[in-house]
Amino acid sequence: MAVHVVGNVCLDTTFSLARFPEPGETLNAREAAVALGGKGANQALAALRAGARTTLWSAVGDDLEAASIRQGLVGAGLSDRGLATLPLPSDRSAVLVDASGENMIASAVACARTFDPAAAGWHVEARGGDVVVLQGNLAPEATRAVLDIGRSLALRTVLNASPLAPGAGLLAGRPDLVLVNRVEGEALTGEREPGRIVAALCARTGGAAVVTLGPEGYVLAEGPGSAPRARPAFPARPLDTSGAGDVFCGTLAARLSLGQGLDQALELSAWAAAVAVTRAGTFGCGPSRDEFQTGRTRESV
Numbered sequence: 282m283a284v285h286v287v288g289n290v291c292l293d294t295t296f297s298l299a300r301f302p303e304p305g306e307t308l309n310a311r312e313a314a315v316a317l318g319g320k321g322a323n324q325a326l327a328a329l330r331a332g333a334r335t336t337l338w339s340a341v342g343d344d345l346e347a348a349s350i351r352q353g354l355v356g357a358g359l360s361d362r363g364l365a366t367l368p369l370p371s372d373r374s375a376v377l378v379d380a381s382g383e384n385m386i387a388s389a390v391a392c393a394r395t396f397d398p399a400a401a402g403w404h405v406e407a408r409g410g411d412v413v414v415l416q417g418n419l420a421p422e423a424t425r426a427v428l429d430i431g432r433s434l435a436l437r438t439v440l441n442a443s444p445l446a447p448g449a450g451l452l453a454g455r456p457d458l459v460l461v462n463r464v465e466g467e468a469l470t471g472e473r474e475p476g477r478i479v480a481a482l483c484a485r486t487g488g489a490a491v492v493t494l495g496p497e498g499y500v501l502a503e504g505p506g507s508a509p510r511a512r513p514a515f516p517a518r519p520l521d522t523s524g525a526g527d528v529f530c531g532t533l534a535a536r537l538s539l540g541q542g543l544d545q546a547l548e549l550s551a552w553a554a555a556v557a558v559t560r561a562g563t564f565g566c567g568p569s570r571d572e573f574q575t576g577r578t579r580e581s582v
Contacts, residue, residue: 282410282538283334285403285436286531287427288321289393289418290339290354290364291372292346293563295523299380317353317564318374319393320416320443320527326357327531327553327567328414332574333538338363338403340396342371357565365401367392382519382558388444393418398427409435412538414530415456416441421449428454437537441530442469457488458537460530466492475500476509483507489543493529493554495522501547512547515555524563529554532567 296310325337337354341347341364350371351361374388396419398404407413413431415424415438424440431438432455440456443465452459452469459482461469466478470485475492479502482490491501498514532553536546553567560566 282412282540283336283406283408284325284328284534284538285336285338285407285411285413286321286325286328286534287338287398287403287413287419288324288416289319289372289390289396290317290322290337290341290350291319291374291388291390291393292316292350293318293374293376295376295378295562297378297561301377301379301383301385314562316562317350317357318376318562319372320418320441321393322354322359323524323527323563324414324416324441324531324534325359326565327528328535328538329358330568330570330573331532331535331549331553332570333412333535335535336360336363336403336406338398338401340365340367340392340401342367342369342392344371346371346373353564363401363403365396367395369395376523376563378521378523378561382522384521384523386523388418390418394420396420396423398423399430403427404430404434407431407434407436410437412437412439412534414439414441414534417444417446417449417451421446421451424449424451425454428456439530439534439537441526443526445469452482452485455486455488459486459488459490460493460533461491462493462495462526475511476502479509491533491547493526495525499547499551501543503543512551515552517555517558519558521561521566522558524560524566525554525557527563528557528567
C-alpha cells in the first residue's frame with residue numbers, strides 16, 4: 282500500500298533566539314537558516330523514511346523558489362511529479378525557535394489555499410487500502426473533497442487538523458483517524474482533558490483519534506465508545522520541537538500503510554518524534570531510513 286500526502290510545501294526561514302520577542306520588540310537571532318518545509322513535505326519525507334511508498338501532492342509558484350523546492354524534494358528522495366505550478370509566489374514560513382526548543386510559526390500559504398488536488402490527479406493513482414494524509418493548510422473545501430474521495434475509494438484517511446482555521450469544518454469529512462495536539466483538540470471540541478478530547482473527536486467522526494501531548498506522551502481512542510488510553514513519550518532533550526508533530530504523523534501513516542496495528546504504529550511514531558526534537562529544522566529532522574531499518578532501541582533517544 283502507498284501513502285498520498287496531500288498538503289503544502291514551502292521554504293522555511295528559521296531564526297534561533299534566546300527567547301521570543303515581546304509585542305513590538307525586535308531581537309537579533311543567534312543564527313538563521315533557509316530550508317525546505319511545509320507540513321505536507323515534512324510528513325511525506327517522514328513517511329518515506331519510515332518505509333512507505335510515498336507521493337506528495339502539492340503546489341508551488343512560478344518563481345525561482347519553486348526550482349529550489351523541487352530540487353530539495355528530489356534530493357531527499359521524493360518525487361516532484363505531484364507538484365502543480367500556479368501563477369503565485371511559492372509559499373514561505375518564518376519559524377522562531379527559542380533556547381528551550383519551543384517554536385512559533387507564521388506562514389504565507391497562497392499556493393496551498395489555491396491548490397486543487399482533484400485537478401492534480403492524486404486520486405487516479407490511489408488504490409484501495411492506501412493511506413491519504415491531510416493537514417489544515419489547504420482550502421477547507423479542498424480538504425473535505427479529498428476526504429470524500431478517499432472514502433469512496435476505500436482509502437484510509439488521516440487528518441492532522443493543523444493549522445486550524447475558524448469554521449473550517451474539517452471533521453465533517455469524517456476521517457478515519459484525527460491527529461491533533463492539545464491546543465488544537467481543545468479548539469475543535471471545547472474539551473480540555475485529553476481523554477475527553479479524543480472521545481469527542483471519535484463521536485464526531487466515527488473514527489479513531491489521537492491527541493499528542495509533547496513530553497507527556499499521547500492519548501488515543503480507537504473509535505466511538507472506546508476507552509481513551511494514555512501512552513508515555515520517549516525521553517529526549519529537546520533542541521527544536523517544530524518538526525516533531527509532522528514526523529509523528531508521517532511515521533504513523535507509513536506504518537499503517539504497511540499493515541502495522543495502531544498501537545505499534547503509534548509507539549514507533551512517538552519514538553520518531555522524540556528523535557526529531559533533538560535535531561534542528563523540520564524537513565528531515567526525524568530518523569533516517571537507516572535508523573528505522575536498523576531496529577535502533579526505542580527506549581530512549
